[in-house]
Amino acid sequence: MPHPARIDRDSILQTARAMMELEGVDGLSVNRLAAALGVKPPSLYHHFASKAALLRELNTTTNAGLVLAMHTALHTTDADLPQKILAMAQAYRIYAHEHPVSYGLAYTNVVAELRPDPEFLEKLALMLQVHIAELVGPGESLPALRGLWALVHGFVVLELGGQFQRGGDLDATFDQIVTAQINGWQR
Numbered sequence: 001m002p003h004p005a006r007i008d009r010d011s012i013l014q015t016a017r018a019m020m021e022l023e024g025v026d027g028l029s030v031n032r033l034a035a036a037l038g039v040k041p042p043s044l045y046h047h048f049a050s051k052a053a054l055l056r057e058l059n060t061t062t063n064a065g066l067v068l069a070m071h072t073a074l075h076t077t078d079a080d081l082p083q084k085i086l087a088m089a090q091a092y093r094i095y096a097h098e099h100p101v102s103y104g105l106a107y108t109n110v111v112a113e114l115r116p117d118p119e120f121l122e123k124l125a126l127m128l129q130v131h132i133a134e135l136v137g138p139g140e141s142l143p144a145l146r147g148l149w150a151l152v153h154g155f156v157v158l159e160l161g162g163q164f165q166r167g168g169d170l171d172a173t174f175d176q177i178v179t180a181q182i183n184g185w186q187r
Helices: 009-023 030-037 051-075 081-098 100-108 118-136 138-160 170-185
Strands: none
Touching: 009 030, 009 051, 009 100, 051 081, 051 100, 051 118, 081 100, 081 118, 081 138, 081 170, 100 138, 118 138, 118 170, 138 170
């Protein structure tokens, strides 16, 4: 008699994310996920209390992955601070394009129980806000961060939704509008 497959939280999350990216959030079911992992559905409940708990953790890891991508971009360029912040915005956009369904779930979700822990999200935001503060000063760093995030997120959501129909170089447009936003905040 074969032994059941061994699973852990990470393997569940990786498989769930891959399934969700291929088939959408509605395509992710506990039964299909268990089958893909080679286990019975109740085995998943040893790791996640519910599908909502699994989706919440996927949202948490999406947030963490996005911030890691931006942080990596920041620290892998020797450019000046405005260029580093542009590199962070570019990394954000790339991450969203590489994980469009996960990104959509994490950043367009209106269901409170699927949102990551607010303290966790604040820690992630503060990692980015400190660099914005270097550019605009501590007192203006939160509005500047929110403005930049709104601009980048809005562009990404419109782009992923195929809403930019009039042609043109979207990469150049993105860089131009983000640079204008950064330049507008500089002290």
